[in-house]
Amino acid sequence: MDPFTKTYTDLDRAIDEVRTLSDDWPVSQQDGAIDDETLHCTCLVLHEWIANLHQHARFRNGTPMVEIRLTCDAQRVTCSVLDNSDGFDLTSYLPADDEDPEAFPERGMGLRIIKTCTDDLSYSPTEDGLHRFEFIIPSDHDPWLNTLF
Numbered sequence: 572m573d574p575f576t577k578t579y580t581d582l583d584r585a586i587d588e589v590r591t592l593s594d595d596w597p598v599s600q601q602d603g604a605i606d607d608e609t610l611h612c613t614c615l616v617l618h619e620w621i622a623n624l625h626q627h628a629r630f631r632n633g634t635p636m637v638e639i640r641l642t643c644d645a646q647r648v649t650c651s652v653l654d655n656s657d658g659f660d661l662t663s664y665l666p667a668d669d670e671d672p673e674a675f676p677e678r679g680m681g682l683r684i685i686k687t688c689t690d691d692l693s694y695s696p697t698e699d700g701l702h703r704f705e706f707i708i709p710s711d712h713d714p715w716l717n718t719l720f
Contacts, residue, residue, distance in 0.1 A: 575641040582625040582635050589617040589639070596641065605643045609710050612688040613641070613648045619681040620652060620704055628656035647690075648708045658702035661694035688712075 575596045579585035592614045593607075605613075621637060628635070638653040661682075685692065685706070692706040 576638065578636065578638040580634055580636055582621055582637065585621050585637055585639075586618060586625065589614055589621060592617070592641075605645075605648055605710055609648055609708055609712070612708050612712075613650065616685050616688050616706060616708070617650065617652070619684050623681050624654060624656060628654070630654075630656050646710055648710075650706050650708075652704040653697070653701050654704070655701055658694070658696055661692070661704075 575592075577588070579588075593610050617639065624635065624637065630636070632655075636653075636655040640651045640653075642649050688708060689706040690709050690712055692704070694702060694704045697703050
């Protein structure tokens, strides 16, 4: 299936558009390539990631650049988000699997949602000075059974 690629310099627009990704990426719905729940989780992860970049990241030259690249097949959605931020160590911010649910904050749940919805994720610098967030959501993944909300 052809990849979906989109580049943004306006993060407000990016946040708005990933909410309606199914409208912009209709090829993903053809022939049952991915189901609605997997597409919903993909939109949710992208929304949370870009919202975190918008709120917390520092971008070189003050202007953000975010490029989203999505591919899918019957088994999974694979996504890469390239950005020109200063980056951070994702693993030091991800919540522990055994974290006490009573300690959940009212805000700051974005990374927990991202971790719960994905099977595999990483955030690392690229050779050209950018940062790449990558994740996979398998079509048989049920994130809500793993969440203690």
